[in-house]
Amino acid sequence: MTILANKNDPRVKRTRQLLLQAFISLLEERQNIHSISVQDITERATVNRATFYAHFEDKYALLEIWMREKFHHALKSQLPATSTLQINTLRLLILAVFDFLALWQYHLKPADRQFVPFFEIALQQELQEVLLNWLNRVPSSVPICQEKVETTAQVISWAIFGPAIQWSRGDRTITKDAMAQYVLVVVIAGLSPAVTVT
Template sequence: MTTPAHENDPRVKRTRQLLLQAFISLLEERHNIHSISVQDITEHATVNRATFYAHFEDKYALLEVWMREKFHHALESQLPATSTLQMSTLRLLILAVFDFLALWQYHLKPADRQFVPFFEVALQQELQEVLLHWLNQVPSSVPVYQEIVETTALIISWAIFGPAVQWSRGDQTITKDVMAQHVLAVVIAGLSPVVTVT
């Protein structure tokens, strides 16, 4: 994903938002991602192609930002504003991931199924960042290498994401709450070498 050098500049933020809004608007009109081109997005946003490419490497980079933002907002809406790494917030996080993926699978158009692997990687990376943020906030009595913290966030994100993907694809013989309890047990065990979750 291409990130402009001055991403905190209000003009850069406005332009990126304008491009994202153009994409969302086109998606509401056409109902599938496949039919939307960079040309369509730039025309709808009333900017030129050079402006688009100054902000995004290609359509897929924009799609990644869009999906990650959507997922991030969905997680934020399910979690307390000042969430930290606790048993209760981990459970809420797991349930939010299950909910999001189930809803996403339900609304996914057949023409857009080709984007599923791409989107799943973007969502897993967003989840990994949330977990890494939480892990970095935990005070530790013994020094823990950042590399170990990052690896733990990676492993735990997949421990949550993998079962949620399988469950959302239709393997729902076990209820979401029961699945969340099973996943939580695995997550707690996975976190134990790095941090004690209460």
Template sequence: MPVNQNDPRVKRTRQLLIQSFMELLEHKKNIYSISVQDITDRATVNRATFYAHFEDKYAFLECWMKEKFQRKLAETLPNSSISNMSSLRTLILTIFEFLALTRQYMIRTPENSQYEPLFEIAMQKELYQLLLKWLIEESNGSVSRELVESTALVISWGILGTAVQWSRNPQNRRAEDMVRDVLVIVAAGLAPVMA
């Protein structure tokens, strides 16, 4: 039986599970070494409760990454909007910094590399929704909805893909330098929708 996501008890339990995971993460420093049993033991709930809220560990980790990313965006873009190139630059820098920060918990080995695409897709969905909302507001119906959606899709993957590649080897180039270059390219990609 599916749980009601709006039920306060459901929200509290999900938050308890996520908080327990975060506490474990502080000790173990590696998301892959934390099991569902570790999370439920720390949260003092049974495994059935975990599986009532999440299909599996993948779904849990996707939810965790999505919430963590949403919180970071809310901190740096308090009104959850992009109003100009300055706020777009802030958004891009936030993504680079977020990936650099979370990369420390993702020790890349063949066994755990299966989680990376999951995290990337969760972040891309959030980024796409934010860009789509902004572009719809900025275009004022002057271009087709399809072009706006395609632009948001391409730009979201472009920003995220660049940030992911950079986060794998951040010592090669400063984030600020990468962000400056990405912003130039993103601005050019936005031109047909923003004109």
């Protein structure tokens, strides 16, 4: 959770970027989230602690932003810029989630396993936001209740995220493409009461 309200101010963006870059460089050096302190981050970013806390509640809030941004960029790199809710983009989205989680599991350090639930919640919420954005852009001849749209995005995000997490942790005897197809069938069925997927 960030503290500053005006995230669009260029100075705020620059400072946040400095803090993120400092955190990433420390993470590359130390290979362990737990060993990085707020003091380490502020020294590397050449800002004071008050500035850090003006932007982030604690190092875990910074960690969440970093994970969300990584995940967001990974999805964006595998999806067309003008993606909408269609079968082919849903399939690409599912594959991108499987790819990201497999890579993440591979690079996850034993000392950082305690943060796994924290990471998973942040990533699932980011996926939910992508789906909610798509659902909100679906043209409809009848008004759809926003709560229904939000609940649909939440349910579908877990329908994708849950199997992807399990697959990334397991022995992967089923191929990524086969798993993505199974998940896609469930997702389309889950979406059908709310919208028509073409």
